[in-house]
Amino acid sequence: MNTADLGLPVAVPSTALFTDQYELTMLQAALRSGTADRRSVFEVFTRRLPEGRRYGVVAGTGRVLDAVENFHFDETILGFLRERAILDGPTHDWLADFRFRGDIWGYPEGEVYFPGSPIMRVEGTFAEAVLLETVILSILNHDSAVAAAASRMSVAAGARPLMEMGARRTHELAAVAASRAAYVGGFHTTSDLAAGFRYNIPTVGTSAHAFTLLHDTERDAFTAQVQTLGGGTTLLVDTFDVTEAVRTAVEVAGPNLGAVRIDSGDLLLIAHRVRQQLDELGATKTKIVVTSDLDEYAIASLAAAPVDAYGVGTQLVTGSGHPTCSMVYKLVARADSDAPGAPLRPVAKKSMGAKTSVGGRKWAARRLDEHGVAEAEIVGTGPVPPELTDHQLQVPLVSAGTVVAREPLDAARDRHFAARSGLPLSATQLSRGEPVLPTEYI
Incomplete structure (x- = not known):
């Protein structure tokens, strides 16, 4: 074993x-x-x-x-x-x-x-x-709570992919179990490498705001990421000014940029503006990923927005308000x-x-x-x-x-x-x- x-x-x-x-x-x-x-x-x-x-x-x-x-x-x-x-x-x-x-x-x-x-x-x-009482209840209560939240988020997201990103919001071992439960409930990928290793769940991840702040300019950060990960990467565009960041991202990666990620602000409004800007810049196939404290209700509210994928952390690993069953x-x-x-x-x-x-x-x-x-x-x-x-x-x-x-x-x-x-x-x-x-x- x-x-x-x-x-x-x-x-x-x-x-x-x-x-x-x-x-x-x-x-x-x-x-x-x-x-x-x-x-x-x-x-x-x-x-x-x-x-x-x-x-x-x-x-x-x-x-x-x-x-x-x-x-x-x-x-x-x-x-x-x-x-x-x-x-x-x-x-x-x-x-x-x-x-x-x-x-x-x-x-x-x-x-x-x-x-x-x-x-x-x-x-x-x-x-x-x-x-066996305690260990069985410990596992089922936690995992079923996360899976139920994941299922509701999956329903709200429809055909759009869901990424589990909650490792930093819970105990390190609970994070692995939560990733597994979220996958059962309908999530597609996880950012947690331990979950990927132990349960063969597809993993995702590119960069955080710290990577942008590390560099002298946002352009330098985007250039370094694209040179390392290729033009199909996802660039985080809300560290400073979103409009300027999207323009720079397309200039650096070209119109075949994989995706941009929005992690703050009025996601509905910003997503529409970013989609329009990407299309005007010729990046019509570039996807939009949104994160930022999402739950099933926030995901449902974005159903009409030009969003291609969601990243969910805190609300998922805590059962979206119900951490036990x-x-x-x-x-x-x-x-x-x-x-x-x-x-x-x-x-x-x-x-x-x-x-x-x-x-x-x-x-x-x-x-x-x-x-x-x-x-x-x-x-x-x-x-x-x-x-x-x-x-x-x-x-x-x-x-x-x-x-x-x-x-x-x-x-x-x-x-x-x-x-x-x-x-x-x-x-x-x-x-x-x-x-x-x-x-x-x-």
Whole structure:
């Protein structure tokens, strides 16, 4: 296993400490009480979508599979736990031999989801399944939030390319995960070379304002860039006067200049002026790229502008106002004993307020109307109705501890486009509204 695939430094071989302490203290108590080996079913779901969102996007599944496969306690980690005196000796011995040997089912990466959708189901003994809670939620909550924002921006951009440029606006490892999630959600490229290296995402980038300011004149900066990168490069034209910069850019690179980038000001107005100026200078094929704190609403507002591509940073990597999906990991069924074949019985939290859950091991399917458009998310605990058999959403991800569902990142990206296109048209509206599909329990 190459830990670089996790977005982690290669020097960190295990994901076992990407957890909360209470996962381990629960394990210790369960071992003492004799309940640790009871067969258990945990499910990942969210009780609601972020306010105003009409659908969610499952992202991070591939990273979850890597994390599960790499979740083990080596001597260094066990030494840390002993030093902190967190656990007793028998629990340390149990952890030394730990590998997840259960089963995981889930929505495939790129699929859309709704409140109550059983996005991931983890089955095994209580001991092995409970240990995975924090790392699974950490990955899915972050990556799905970014992918949902990316999807909305992709809808707003239409056929125009989107560039992910948020590495400097978040933690360095989160930036790599965000690039991956953004690609699943519909972005085309990233500026983050670590993401390009680890996930084979196309990378882009030319120069910043500092490069222009380094030189004695803007012409000198443009000349140096064109001589180095060729006339097809993108020149940043808003360091000083945009009109003068565009004129200089075409003079230096010629009418076949690849693109100009605008990073400030009234983008709608400036884009129209720059397009007119480029055309008058004969640079009719030169493209216009805009950046500057864009989100899905700003992108949508530029739909009528002569813009060819968008670069998005802060709003993307922070989920455009919703940096988490509020996913939870709840025990929904468990056996009454650790005897082989002991039947499962539903369990559920029944506390006051909104933090209730529905017990039972669940399946999920999407009901379609006569036109093949999704009309409801169906979640059940009993037999699957025959008419829904071919529309079930969960697929096997891990079987008896072995990952069985690795796939290229482009497969998840393509799946998202297909899933999104199968929703009612109102799913793509950026105006605030309720989830586009109701969740029905049967």
